[in-house]
Amino acid sequence: MLHRKMMTVEQARQLILRHSQVGPSKRVQSEASLDHVIARDCTAPSPIPGFDRSPYDGYAVRAADTTQASRSAPVQLQEVETWPAGYWSDHSLQAQTCIRIMTGAPIPDGADAVVPLEQVQHDPQLQTIQVFRPLSPGDNVSRKGEDIAVEQTVLRAGHVIGAGEIAVLAALGLSHVDIIQPPIIGIVATGTELIDPYADKALRAPLPYGSLYDSNSIMLQARIARWGAQSIRFPILSDQEPDIYEKLTHCLQQCDILVTTGGASVGDFDRIPAWLQSIKAQVLFNKVNMRPGSVTTAALTRDRQWVFGLSGNPSACYVGFELFVRPLIQAWLTQPTAPATVQAVLLHDIAKSSPVHRYVRARLRYCAVRNNWVVQTSGLDKSGALSSLLNCNALLHLPPRPLHQPPLSAGSFVEVILTEPGSYVSPSAST
Amino acid sequence: MLHRKMMTVEQARQLILRHSQVGPSKRVQSEASLDHVIARDCTAPSPIPGFDRSPYDGYAVRAADTTQASRSAPVQLQEVETWPAGYWSDHSLQAQTCIRIMTGAPIPDGADAVVPLEQVQHDPQLQTIQVFRPLSPGDNVSRKGEDIAVEQTVLRAGHVIGAGEIAVLAALGLSHVDIIQPPIIGIVATGTELIDPYADKALRAPLPYGSLYDSNSIMLQARIARWGAQSIRFPILSDQEPDIYEKLTHCLQQCDILVTTGGASVGDFDRIPAWLQSIKAQVLFNKVNMRPGSVTTAALTRDRQWVFGLSGNPSACYVGFELFVRPLIQAWLTQPTAPATVQAVLLHDIAKSSPVHRYVRARLRYCAVRNNWVVQTSGLDKSGALSSLLNCNALLHLPPRPLHQPPLSAGSFVEVILTEPGSYVSPSAST
Numbered sequence: 076m077l078h079r080k081m082m083t084v085e086q087a088r089q090l091i092l093r094h095s096q097v098g099p100s101k102r103v104q105s106e107a108s109l110d111h112v113i114a115r116d117c118t119a120p121s122p123i124p125g126f127d128r129s130p131y132d133g134y135a136v137r138a139a140d141t142t143q144a145s146r147s148a149p150v151q152l153q154e155v156e157t158w159p160a161g162y163w164s165d166h167s168l169q170a171q172t173c174i175r176i177m178t179g180a181p182i183p184d185g186a187d188a189v190v191p192l193e194q195v196q197h198d199p200q201l202q203t204i205q206v207f208r209p210l211s212p213g214d215n216v217s218r219k220g221e222d223i224a225v226e227q228t229v230l231r232a233g234h235v236i237g238a239g240e241i242a243v244l245a246a247l248g249l250s251h252v253d254i255i256q257p258p259i260i261g262i263v264a265t266g267t268e269l270i271d272p273y274a275d276k277a278l279r280a281p282l283p284y285g286s287l288y289d290s291n292s293i294m295l296q297a298r299i300a301r302w303g304a305q306s307i308r309f310p311i312l313s314d315q316e317p318d319i320y321e322k323l324t325h326c327l328q329q330c331d332i333l334v335t336t337g338g339a340s341v342g343d344f345d346r347i348p349a350w351l352q353s354i355k356a357q358v359l360f361n362k363v364n365m366r367p368g369s370v371t372t373a374a375l376t377r378d379r380q381w382v383f384g385l386s387g388n389p390s391a392c393y394v395g396f397e398l399f400v401r402p403l404i405q406a407w408l409t410q411p412t413a414p415a416t417v418q419a420v421l422l423h424d425i426a427k428s429s430p431v432h433r434y435v436r437a438r439l440r441y442c443a444v445r446n447n448w449v450v451q452t453s454g455l456d457k458s459g460a461l462s463s464l465l466n467c468n469a470l471l472h473l474p475p476r477p478l479h480q481p482p483l484s485a486g487s488f489v490e491v492i493l494t495e496p497g498s499y500v501s502p503s504a505s506t
Numbered sequence: 507m508l509h510r511k512m513m514t515v516e517q518a519r520q521l522i523l524r525h526s527q528v529g530p531s532k533r534v535q536s537e538a539s540l541d542h543v544i545a546r547d548c549t550a551p552s553p554i555p556g557f558d559r560s561p562y563d564g565y566a567v568r569a570a571d572t573t574q575a576s577r578s579a580p581v582q583l584q585e586v587e588t589w590p591a592g593y594w595s596d597h598s599l600q601a602q603t604c605i606r607i608m609t610g611a612p613i614p615d616g617a618d619a620v621v622p623l624e625q626v627q628h629d630p631q632l633q634t635i636q637v638f639r640p641l642s643p644g645d646n647v648s649r650k651g652e653d654i655a656v657e658q659t660v661l662r663a664g665h666v667i668g669a670g671e672i673a674v675l676a677a678l679g680l681s682h683v684d685i686i687q688p689p690i691i692g693i694v695a696t697g698t699e700l701i702d703p704y705a706d707k708a709l710r711a712p713l714p715y716g717s718l719y720d721s722n723s724i725m726l727q728a729r730i731a732r733w734g735a736q737s738i739r740f741p742i743l744s745d746q747e748p749d750i751y752e753k754l755t756h757c758l759q760q761c762d763i764l765v766t767t768g769g770a771s772v773g774d775f776d777r778i779p780a781w782l783q784s785i786k787a788q789v790l791f792n793k794v795n796m797r798p799g800s801v802t803t804a805a806l807t808r809d810r811q812w813v814f815g816l817s818g819n820p821s822a823c824y825v826g827f828e829l830f831v832r833p834l835i836q837a838w839l840t841q842p843t844a845p846a847t848v849q850a851v852l853l854h855d856i857a858k859s860s861p862v863h864r865y866v867r868a869r870l871r872y873c874a875v876r877n878n879w880v881v882q883t884s885g886l887d888k889s890g891a892l893s894s895l896l897n898c899n900a901l902l903h904l905p906p907r908p909l910h911q912p913p914l915s916a917g918s919f920v921e922v923i924l925t926e927p928g929s930y931v932s933p934s935a936s937t
Binding site for chain 2: 123126163238241242269273282286290292387389416436457465466498
């Protein structure tokens with residue numbers, strides 16, 4: 076029988092990180108780079124603004140012409156041209172004249188200030204304006220490079236691209252950008268009892284007695300997307316499949332990380348351990364001191380591909396993924412690998428004690444009224460339970476607690492791992 | 507000249523919500539439903555588990571056979587069959603016998619409890635096991651429907667689908683699900699000075715003097731994706747375009763909401779107001795008492811399509827989108843429409859005062875050490891500035907403050923609107 080050496084969660088995670096690698100870079104159209112990670116520093120090839128320009132609809136003037144202007148003795152200037160944005164001429168502005176200029180248009184040669192439309196009186200007949208206050212050179216002029224200087228580093232390697240970053244790349248004319256190519260993660264569910272829920276209806280309904288729909292692969296697909304990686308969901312493998320080793324090896328060839336669910340335990344038909352042995356993979360760990368998911372396996376092939384053997388139990392599969400596969404994805408993408416955690420107020424007692432670390436599916440939210448995070452478990456706490464994945468947006472981490480201790484009581488602070496980062500502050504919670 | 511009636515931000519938002527509509531539903535493959543909104547309640551067509559099953563690798567037994575079992579006087583049972591998961595036979599378990607059973611396999615007829623593998627002593631020669639403690643009926647049996655009962659409502663209309671919800675849909679064999687079809691939002695940048703940053707290189711470089719790359723459309727595309735809507739980016743329209751009205755109308759026909767940037771102000775070439783008049787759209791508002799973005803326009807066509815005229819200034823465009831278009835998307839998707847906000851500690855003084863509400867691009871994070879949210883502005887606070895969109899994940903809301911007041915000082919609490927919900931708790935912030 077397979078030798079299993081028990082490891083702590085932290086030891087297992089450190090072992091993964093020690094062998095982790097950073098992903099290769101890839102050039103993509105900037106437009107498609109949202110939520111990706113910049114692979115190398117980006118500098119501005121040109122300044123923004125690219126030229127001195129007007130931030131308002133108004134009149135370009137020579138500030139020197141306005142030094143005597145006042146409400147009672149306005150200065151009159153002759154309008155000689157109109158410049159829409161995108162237009163310019165080589166007209167050089169003469170004394171006592173002005174150019175009507177729209178937001179974004181270049182400052183004409185000779186002009187050094189802009190008076191906004193609302194601040195002048197315009198005589199359309201005479202084509203003149205009256206200016207009621209003196210301007211200083213530079214007033215209402217957006218200077219070339221004042222926003223972003225040429226050669227300035229605008230994005231650092233490792234930065235995650237949001238809407239603002241995409242806008243800046245576009246403004247600089249950087250139509251392409253180098254991102255870190257996310258890992259491709261293959262998913263294989265193993266189990267003779269499993270039916271693909273998306274197979275042709277004829278193949279999947281009615282469900283034969285003793286069978287069930289595979290839900291772990293689907294859940295993993297969604298989790299992989301959440302953390303910015305790509306997934307391939309491979310066909311389900313039966314435990315009795317004669318070519319199971321060849322098939323697993325074939326799946327592995329198409330991805331950077333292969334995640335299997337089921338078949339990793341101590342049952343007669345758990346074939347993952349033997350397959351890993353057959354391909355001479357280095358098993359980093361195959362037993363972790365936690366619940367659920369204690370039989371989680373991580374292995375590294377000789378080609379530095381990863382294999383994770385997760386439990387077939389939905390919650391154990393979820394926990395194994397979050398604790399071990401997620402940090403590997405983060406390391407690949409050069410992001411912080413520790414889980415994001417908060418200390419939250421527990422909303423109810425937890426009676427169950429456990430000699431090992433437990434990770435319980437939970438619902439976390441930020442409560443503005445209490446100025447605190449609050450958490451509750453999200454349903455039936457059995458490792459086979461699916462319903463507790465509904466509404467689950469966090470994992471409650473319960474350190475070992477001896478048997479027959481008093482329950483962990485409502486109001487205690489507990490550590491919570493965030494798994495759905497966008498879901499904690501709701502409009503209602505903030506009032 | 508166009509009449510502009512000033513409105514408060516809240517009045518403008520309420521006006522939008524009063525006219526808002528909920529989107530139509532659409533049937534999609536469940537696998538593709540991540541982050542979408544369920545259109546109607548989903549009930550379980552079958553129970554989970556679908557049959558009484560074993561949660562462990564072990565032996566199915568008759569509890570009555572084990573009543574006398576103890577460490578010193580174990581009960582011996584004859585192993586008669588092996589059931590992998592997915593397998594069953596119509597064998598009915600007789601007294602003093604057991605069936606070797608794998609995790610997930612159905613409980614055989616006649617059996618009413620399971621002893622885990624680790625708790626028995628197995629004699630492979632004799633095909634017997636020894637049981638060392640009494641079991642009660644139901645021990646280690648996952649009961650049919652204990653996780654999800656048949657006809658139970660598993661997802662409520664309006665619920666956002668996460669990984670757990672997708673897993674439950676899969677487990678129930680619900681290969682398709684009705685979601686609310688997100689609105690299709692068209693984007694048109696207007697401005698003669700604008701160049702598409704993704705156009706063929708020959709068309710876009712070198713940038714002619716007086717021109718600039720369109721970045722607002724690209725930013726809006728990313729914001730629209732963030733809030734779960736779909737976007738179509740239309741070609742840039744020149745202000746001088748003779749067919750501009752026809753072209754805008756043609757764009758409008760392809761979407762539910764059309765967002766224009768630029769051309770909404772008081773300049774000579776601002777054509778959006780006149781176009782709205784020509785199609786007899788009902789202008790809900792065209793001036794809002796805020797900065798930046800005071801000239802934001804919202805209008806409703808006679809076919810109940812929406813048009814937003816946002817400023818061409820990057821920050822005004824961002825603010826106008828977040829304050830007015832986002833709530834409309836949320837209403838369409840039946841989600842809470844108020845912005846998610848927190849009270850955060852300001853990390854620096856803000857000297858600038860303003861007679862109107864100001865929305866300043868900012869960087870917000872949750873600081874575990876202080877057990878508080880902390881915020882700082884994210885760069886140059888000029889409405890034309892792009893660099894302050896970098897790192898921006900929130901909008902600092904500053905209520906009106908009379909001129910020449912002392913600065914808003916570091917340490918004050920300020921209201922902050924969250925715009926990048928996933929970005930506030932980082933692993934480092936939690937230590």
